[in-house]
Structure formats: C-alpha cells, structure tokens
Amino acid sequence: MRVLLAVNPEKSIFQYMASTAWALRTAGHDVRVASQPEFAQVITQAGLTAVPLGSDRNPWRITAHRPQDRAALRVGVPAPYDAFEDPAKSTWEYLKPGMLKATKGWHRISNFPIISDLVEFARHWKPDLVLWEPLTYAGPIAAKAVGAAHARLLFGVDVFGGVRQRYLELMREHDDPADPLGEWLAGYARKYGYEFSEDMVTGHFTLDPFPGSLQIEAPGLDYVRMQWVPYGGRAEIPRWLWEAPKRPRVALTMGLSATEIFDGYTISMQDVLSALGDLDIEVVATVAESEQRRLTHIPDNARLVPYVPWHALVPTCDVVIHHAGAATLATTSLSPVPQLALHYHYDQPLLGRLLADTGAGLEIHTSRATGANVREAVQRLLKEPSFRQGATRLTEEMRALPTPNELVPRIEELTRLHATH
Missing domain, CATH: 3.40.50.2000 (Glycogen Phosphorylase B;)
Incomplete structure (x- = not known):
C-alpha cells in the first residue's frame, strides 16, 4: 500500500x-x-x-x-x-x-x-x-x-x-x-x-x-x-536523569513554541520558581536560554535545562506542571503522574478542563496563574491521593x-x- x-x-x-x-x-x-x-x-x-x-x-x-x-x-x-x-x-x-x-x-x-x-x-x-x-x-x-x-x-x-x-x-x-x-x-x-x-x-x-x-x-x-506514542525529534538522555530523585520531583514546562515562535511564556517563570523555592521538592524546569537570562534568582531546589526528552523525564516525577499543549499532556498521561495545566489559548483551556474532569489534575488559566496559586496546587497534587488515583485511571485508559x-x-x-x- x-x-x-x-x-x-x-x-x-x-x-x-x-x-x-x-x-x-x-x-x-x-x-x-x-x-x-x-x-x-x-x-x-x-x-x-x-x-x-x-x-x-x-x-x-x-x-x-x-x-x-x-x-x-x-x-x-x-x-x-x-x-x-x-x-x-x-x-x-x-x-x-x-x-x-x-x-x-x-x-x-x-x-x-x-x-x-x-x-x-x-x-x-x-x-x-x-x-x-x-x-x-x-x-x-x-x-x-x-x-x-x-x-x-x-x-x-x-x-x-x-x-x-x-x-x-x-x-x-x-x-x-x-x-x-x-x-x-x-x-x-x-x-x-x-x-x-x-x-x-x-x-x-x-x-x-x-x-x-x-x-x-x-x-x-x-x-x-x-x-499516543510521543516523538519530539532529536533527543539525548542527560546523565543526571540516570539517578532516581532524592526528593519529590516536579517538572515544569510551558512548551517550545512560546519562545521558538512567540515572544515568551504566558506566566511569570520567576514568580513560579520563587514560590516553589522553599518546598522540599526538586524542580526540573525546561526554560529556553533566552528566558533563563531574564531570571533574577534561581532557587536552590531548581534545575533549569533548555530541553529534556519529556517522555523520559515524566516517569521520574511526582507532579508535572505544563501548558496543556496536547502532545505534552498526552505524553504526561502515559505515566500515572498528577498534572497541573496552566493553559492559555486554542484548545488548551478545553484540554485543561477535560484533564481536571478525569480527576488526574488541576487547571488554571494563565491570566489567573500566580506563584501563590501554583504553589498551592502543587502541594495539593503531592498530598491528596485522589489525584494519583485519577492519573492512574487516565494512564490505564491511554495504555488500553x-x-x-x-x-x-x-x-x-x-x-x-x-x-x-
């Protein structure tokens, strides 16, 4: 054929x-x-x-x-x-x-x-x-x-x-x-x-x-x-990802298009990183180098990288924060990890609400996202077992x-x- x-x-x-x-x-x-x-x-x-x-x-x-x-x-x-x-x-x-x-x-x-x-x-x-x-x-x-x-x-x-x-x-x-x-x-x-x-x-x-x-x-x-089978182009596994995290790991991405095509992220990356900075967690954030230069402070618990293969990072995480891009959300959903969707446009708000309806996570429109409510949402996702249960159901649906x-x-x-x- x-x-x-x-x-x-x-x-x-x-x-x-x-x-x-x-x-x-x-x-x-x-x-x-x-x-x-x-x-x-x-x-x-x-x-x-x-x-x-x-x-x-x-x-x-x-x-x-x-x-x-x-x-x-x-x-x-x-x-x-x-x-x-x-x-x-x-x-x-x-x-x-x-x-x-x-x-x-x-x-x-x-x-x-x-x-x-x-x-x-x-x-x-x-x-x-x-x-x-x-x-x-x-x-x-x-x-x-x-x-x-x-x-x-x-x-x-x-x-x-x-x-x-x-x-x-x-x-x-x-x-x-x-x-x-x-x-x-x-x-x-x-x-x-x-x-x-x-x-x-x-x-x-x-x-x-x-x-x-x-x-x-x-x-x-x-x-x-x-x-869904993820493909993100050319990718390499960094050496630090070989080892299991010593603290709960929280991944953060707002997508590649935000900086490759548009003029930056739709949230304040600095506010979010600072708000998560005193929690007993490890934050792995994919932040474009151009945006890293705008940050005034990088908390001790944060690792910033321009890119990491998402399908390799997510299974090591306890919570994932993302922009509700369909590929990112679907790749995350292949693992039973609670998600926080910080959505902005197109089908992202709808995907964020559908995600929340499954019980696998929470959603906040970026016009309302602050360091404080992102921190609160992450703490809920880490502590409340219902989100892990919802994430498990979603993963089972994906894998079936x-x-x-x-x-x-x-x-x-x-x-x-x-x-x-």
Whole structure:
C-alpha cells in the first residue's frame, strides 16, 4: 500500500504524525511525507522520506515582522475555531465572517503553495491512502483527484469537525448558503475533475491519538482511536536523569513554541520558581536560554535545562506542571503522574478542563496563574491521593488503546473501503 502524508511546515504538528507514519512503514507499506521544501529536513530527521513540493510560505516567517498579526495567530489559532471553546461565539454572526477570514488567510497561506504540485505528485505516484492533518486541505484535494482514500490525523481536540458541524447547522437555520470553505474546496474539485463532498473537510475517517476522556467528538464522524506514542525529534538522555530523585520531583514546562515562535511564556517563570523555592521538592524546569537570562534568582531546589526528552523525564516525577499543549499532556498521561495545566489559548483551556474532569489534575488559566496559586496546587497534587488515583485511571485508559502498529490492519481495511481507484 502506498501512503502519502500531507503536512504544513510546522514541526509540532508533524511530530503528531511521525509514529503513525513509522507504524505503516514497519508494516511494509511505502510511506512518503509531502510538505513545503524547507520542511524536508524536519521530515528526514525523523527517518522518513520527504517529498518537497510547491513553494515555501511559512505563516510564522510571514508574520515575523508584524507583531499584531503574530499575536492574533497566538490568541485565535486559527479563527473561528475558538467558537468550539467559547459557546458565546458559536453564533452565525461570529462564525460566518470568521470562516470567511480563515478560508482566505490561514488555509490559503498553508495550502495554495502546494496544491498543484501535490496533485501532480499524487497522479504520478498513485497513493492508496492520503493522511493529512486538519489544516492541510491540499491532502483531500489531491486524494480525490486520484481516487485515494483519505483521513485526518488529529493534533488535539477536534475543534475542526465540531465547528464545521455547527457552521452547517447555522447555515440551515439562517437559510444562508454562504460556505466559503466548501466553495473554496469545490473550486479545486471542479478544476481536477470531480465534485465537492463533505469528506473533503473532515476526511473519510479520522485517526485520533487521544483517549475519549481528553477528546470531544463531532457526531457522525468515524473516529479511529489509537494510543499516543510521543516523538519530539532529536533527543539525548542527560546523565543526571540516570539517578532516581532524592526528593519529590516536579517538572515544569510551558512548551517550545512560546519562545521558538512567540515572544515568551504566558506566566511569570520567576514568580513560579520563587514560590516553589522553599518546598522540599526538586524542580526540573525546561526554560529556553533566552528566558533563563531574564531570571533574577534561581532557587536552590531548581534545575533549569533548555530541553529534556519529556517522555523520559515524566516517569521520574511526582507532579508535572505544563501548558496543556496536547502532545505534552498526552505524553504526561502515559505515566500515572498528577498534572497541573496552566493553559492559555486554542484548545488548551478545553484540554485543561477535560484533564481536571478525569480527576488526574488541576487547571488554571494563565491570566489567573500566580506563584501563590501554583504553589498551592502543587502541594495539593503531592498530598491528596485522589489525584494519583485519577492519573492512574487516565494512564490505564491511554495504555488500553491500540498502538499505531496494532491499528495498521484497521487502516488497511478502511483504505480498501474508501479508495475508488
């Protein structure tokens, strides 16, 4: 079977796809990953075969010298999908202009540069299955052009499927035919010789690497759930991690994107470290070197590192503090460790609440996070056994899902069902 993955030039999104690509590869299938040319090195670093195509048009580079545009991306990535998290925005008045803006902006920036070449390559290579992350609509456009089955591979809460369904409901309620996303995709469908169908928006099926308790499904879609397998790129185990901690270990991260893409953390790292400084714990904090230089004091119980493999650190911890990024939260949940989610935007607030609902941790929006309430939450997570019990249940739920390798026969079956070539 030939499998083509289509992904935006975004490292954090690609990393959600790598384990599935390798599961298919080790099952004997021919797997190739298509993206913009400059992204090929990220793909090949993962040991996968890259197909560089189109032109480079990275939205983060485009907004590098436009702080207001970049800030907008950070707050509402991508509009109008914040309506999924905020019911007050789940209205026609909000979603109609929001969907138009999203179609013109994010989707076209990320997709237009590769669509023509992706269709040309698909017609040459003739994949049986195209896997695409929810922002790469070039994937279903190319799949339909050659009669391949195609599926989304999620990188968090399925805000895309949920908002799409809500949008269609409101279209019918208001008897308003405005559907910029559907019209945009239909234009490409006509160009390449077929008719638009709703699967171009949500896939023939959806691969979901998150457990049911950390996901909200859109009714009527075919979700195929699998176990999360972390991949964070090139990594090395530091020597200090060989030894068991002598005191309760608390890990702290606010993610890589905060400093690699944006202008810093959404909490005061200094306040949090200082508030934890007199507790009888060991704090291991991943803090970018640029942010370390801003700190005025590093407590004696804190170890600061720019990066450490999260899947190796978490099993040694008693509590984990993070930003509720989906990959970080899922990796943490593979071990029975209580979590504190300090969330900020996009699906992070929803993931934080879902986490708290499982009993595996606590959540605080960063607009309310202070050194004092983070300290209080950490003390609760260390002392109250119910959080460890909730974390154990969540880990058991994660581990009960089939691994990507175990899921390959189901993916093969669905490919045969939906492929038309």
